[in-house]
Amino acid sequence: QPPPRGKVQNSSAISLSWSPPDSPNAHWLTYSLFRDGFEIYTIEDQYPYDIQYFLDTALSPYTSYSYYLETSSLRGSTRSAAVTYRTKPGAPEGSLNLSYISPISSDSVTLTWAVPSNRSGPIEKYILSCAPLDGIQPCVPYEGPETTATIWNLVPFTKYRFAVQACTSGGCLHSTPLTVTTAQAPPRRLGPPEVRKISSTELHVEWAPPMEPNGIIIRYELYMKRLRSNGETRSTESRVFQSSGWLSPYPLAESANENALEPPQPTTIITGLEPYTKYKFRVLAVNMAGSVSSAWTTGRTGESAPVFMTPPSVSPLSPYSLNVSWEMPADNVTRGKVVGYNVSMVSEQSPQQSSPVVFSQVLYTAKSQELSYIVKGLQPYRIYNFTISLCNTVGCITSASGAGRTLAA
Incomplete structure (x- = not known):
């Protein structure tokens, strides 16, 4: 009796077929199909004999199974040689836990995960996806065999959602998403303040937050220096204003403490200045990771009556x-x-x-x-x-x- 011929269909099914014995010596045959020593299928056939088919289902993924035939008639029985087939890999089973490794940087996050059970087949690759919650700047995902990966070129103080997939050739197992906020970094791109004349001794100075706050702005400092009529500096710079508070780039506060603090004041009036005199101003924005200074900008106080004229x-x-x-x-x-x-x-x-x-x-x-x-x-x-x-x-x-x-x- 020739052994059964098998064809692996997927991760849970193998189709089998077989022909009659080379010398049946009978008009009536009974076929018994055995898998791993246990009978799973029986069928009878009479002359002229046909090719028999059977689809073995509900099998486990990536598992080897041994098959053989016993063919019997009134005159006796015979047994084929055994053949082995292995089902295809299936999607991994179990849970896939994703976590991050501290400390978290301002521009990168290192994530790690455990290897899931390989009962369904060998893990061919892991896919670590990454997406900012505000959708501003996409991040590059990781794909490879390692169970630890670092995602680079992230934006400071930004929330990202990460998820990992463990994939065999038969499918993928998905983890629960993990949300991570990158660390703060010094702010960047702070524009110069705007200076507006109020009177001969007062200037109104106003500025906008940094275009890239990279964290929570907790303080503004305003510096001033006085200029001569030819544009040269007449005095060293001095801090003329400071304001503290809590300015988060996220519109909604995440704790009651944040609601209790007002943003630092981005405007002030400088008094006691000399009439018709040029002054230069720059502003410093500070967050928990550092500070950034704006460029200098110039303003001039208003005119007042002249005070002295030399004799001719x-x-x-x-x-x-x-x-x-x-x-x-x-x-x-x-x-x-x-x-x-x-x-x-x-x-x-x-x-x-x-x-x-x-x-x-x-x-x-x-x-x-x-x-x-x-x-x-x-x-x-x-x-x-x-x-x-x-x-x-x-x-x-x-x-x-x-x-x-x-x-x-």
Whole structure:
């Protein structure tokens, strides 16, 4: 009797077929099919004999089974040789537990899992999937034979969902998803503050949180330095404002403690400044892992009335003319944009029985870029007094007088 011919269908079924004996010597045959020594199927056949078929089901995955036939007739029986077939691998069974290895980095997470039972067949690979909960930046999954894997290039302080699959050629076993939050990292990409003029001594400074907070912002610090009119630094930087709080990039607080804290204040008014003076500001944002500084930005206080003007220099040009010249004061004196100068001649008259009276006559209004004026029509060898009034958009200040004598005729 030839042995049965088998064909493995899947992880739980093997189809078997067989032919009659080479010399039946009978008109009636009984076939008994044995698996691992136990009879599982019996069928009778009569001449002319057909090829017999049987589908063995409900088998275990990736398991070897031994089959043989016993063929009997009224004259006796015979037994075939045994043949062995193994079912295909099935999906792994049991549980697959996923866990992470501490400490968790700000840009990577190492995960590990136990090898499940291989009764269903050899594990060919593991697939570790990764997805951010907010869906901002996808992460690269792992696929391979190891039971530990590190996922890199993650975003700091971001929640990710991980899951692993153990796969045979017959299917995969899935783990329960695991949510992990990456560690905080120093914030990045903090824009410069915006500076707005309020008055001649006050500036309003405001800024936005870092574009990449990479954690919980717990403090802002504002630094300032004063500039000269030529743009050079006049004073070293100093911290002029600080605000603490709790600013999480996640919209919903996860604990009552977070709800109790307000975000640090991102705006302030700096007072007690010099009029019409440039100041530079930068802001520092701090989280639990570090800090980031913005670039410097410049703001200028508003104008106020000028406070001082130096007396003019008066020099003779002829018996009948004098040159009146002056210097443009510094910004901290003009306290605004100079719009012009008034050149005035000053004279004293002493009426009888009264104190002297000072008369001032405006001779010329000079533009801001003019720094001299020639006074003509004067008398020879006589002393004349002049003042200069400096004016900005807010007000004017008049200098002390400067004197000069015309030449002799």
